[in-house]
Amino acid sequence: MATTYEEMERYTFDHFQKLARENRFPEHAKIPHREALCLICHPEKIEGDVFGLVLRLVTACIAERRPICDTSLISAIEEELAINEQEGQVTLEGLLNGDPEAAKAWRVWAWNSINVAFEMLSMHGAHAPSLSLEEAVAEGKEAVIEEALRTLLERQKAQTRALRSRG
């Protein structure tokens, strides 16, 4: 039976999201998997925009690794600000309540996390796509990036709210 594109996409997302959940994403290149179904092994089979698909994949993986807004996310954001020598104020409640300063700090973290994931994925195999957010911006893809960032933050916030309401 022929494999459909939907099956390849589902397999690719399941595979990488599972690795992210298990904190094994950085080892992805060494992990045996069904390469024939993997869109990162076979980016030539990606339908539509390669950047858009891989961006969706890495943000889904980041959401697995950091599913909620919690103190460990705040620490990761503070670390990222320090590494990038950026000023910024971020508190957990600020981030959850839409404080612009917190959102700006979160964005520095998310931006770099996405670029790091792109860099890791570029080592997936001989044909793995090599991407960066800066290049994509230069190609006029801001709208796709903004949408992905918004989706990631909303997902983290929604999961935090869901967790808190369960008490």
Ligand SMILES: [Zn+2]
């Ligand atoms: Zn693969």
